[in-house]
Amino acid sequence: MRRPRRIVPRMLAPSRILRATPAQAGGGREWDDLVDYAEKSIARGSKSFSLASRLFDRDTREKVWLLYAWCRRCDDLADNQDHGGTLGEQEGAERRLTAIRLLTERALDGLPTADPAFDAFGLVARECGLTREMAxxxxxxxxxxxKDWRPRSEADLARYCxxxxxxxxxxxxxxMGVDRTDSWMLDRACDLGLAFQLANIARDVAEDDKADRRYLPLEWMVEEDIEPGMIMHPHHRxxxxxxxARLIRRMERHEAWARLGAAQLPFRSRWAVLAAARIYGAIGRRVAELGPHAWDNRVVIGRTEKLRHVSAAFWEAVRNKPEEPGEAPQWSRGQILIDVRMSQPIPAPNMEPLPDGD
Incomplete structure (x- = not known):
């Protein structure tokens, strides 16, 4: 009898199972498509920064938008929100953080991420030499x-900012074209970012409290006899x-030193940076001026006032003679980075120590 024919399963062609995804910055997406996406993202996520960013020359503006899109998307993923809106359910934050790191790594390797914000980051990182360490x-x-981390000391606040x-x-x-080895200019850029964040923290104390977050140092609260969890109580206003007011004084010092760095930038970039500094500085100063009533309503800077700051920034950029700042800020990028490298592991969630003796 004829022996039954043995059926051997056919393997897929090697080219189909071994072919690697080609590395291509931007995940294969077109520059213009990613820029369009990023422009819409910044328009939704930050009206102030969107306005200031339009003062850059076209090439710089588009690169700034691409970087912003990644920052905005990471923030939204981390907080489970949409363009800085209401915080979503925070369960699963660690998984979302892992996703951010994996997608960023793929973007830096030039691999597609299926997310235009991360593809945008891969593209601008290649164009400008952004590094994994920076990300x-x-x-x-x-x-x-x-990790639901909260600052105990001023050094902790500096680290977060x-x-x-x-x-x-x-x-x-x-x-913007600053050389990665120019530590002085990068320090001044860091100063500007710190100033922006201090203004944001000052303005958003009430919103952060509703979201069960706190960015004011516990030691400062103890000095003012504010009990944990009572920061928005009327009798502590x-x-x-x-x-x-302490935050805003620090903001102004960083802002002044950032202006020295802006003076070294090309005119269009200098104008954009000074406009942003004026707008965010105005927010911080408005909060300080309102004192105990600063959180009755969210402090905002209207479009007309923003345009006045843009106009003033233009003439400041033309003169390009920043005032000599006073004493250097207490926080420096170099010291913060040293503290970060030497810092202890981040505490477990919801572990906010009480003042000594309580």
Missing amino acids: EDVIMGFELDA YHVAGAVGVMMAVV QELADIV
């Missing part, structure tokens, strides 16, 4: 929030205003 410095800020804003300022400076 990780920013991602560590999202990690702090994912660096990761969420100072490190972004450094990347923005590189996108004056003490809170005093703490925020």
Whole structure:
């Protein structure tokens, strides 16, 4: 009898199972498509920065938008929100953080991520020489929030502000053409980011409290006799205003030193940076001026006032003679980075120590 024919399963062609995804910055997406996406993202996510960014020359503006799109998307993923809106369910924050790191790594390797914001980052990183270390410095800020981390000391606050804003300022400076080895210019870019973040923290104390977040140092609260969890209590409004006044004084010092760096930028970039500094500085100063009433309503700078700041920034950029700042800020990028490298592991969630003796 004829032996039954043995059926051997056919293997797929080697080219189909071994072919690697080709590395291509931007994940294969076109530059113009990613720029269009990024422009819409910044228009939704930050009206102030969107306005200031239009003062850059076209090439720089588009690169700034691409970087912003990644920052905005990472922030939204970390907080489970949409363009800085209401915080979503925070369960699963660690998984979202892992996704941010994996997608960023793929973007830097030039691999497609299926997310235009990360593809945009891969493209601008290749164009401008942004590094993994720079990206990780920013991602560590999202990690702090994912761990429900809260600053105990002023040094802790400096660390947080660096990761969420100072490190972004450094990347923005590189996108504007600042050499990665120019530590002085990168320090000034970091100063600007720190100033922006201090203004944001001052303005958003009430919103952060509703979201069960706190960015004011516990030691400052103890000095003002504000009990943990009572920061927005009406009888502590004056003490809170005093703490925020300290934030704004630090903001102004960083802002003044950032202007020295802006003076070294090309005119269009200088104009954009000075406009942004004026707008965010105005927010911080408005909060300080309102004192205990700063959180009755969210402090905003209207479009007309923003345009006045843009106009004033133009003439400031033309003169290009920044005032000699006073004493250097207490926080420096170099010292913050040393503290970061030497810092202890981030505390477990919801572990906010009480003042000594309580």
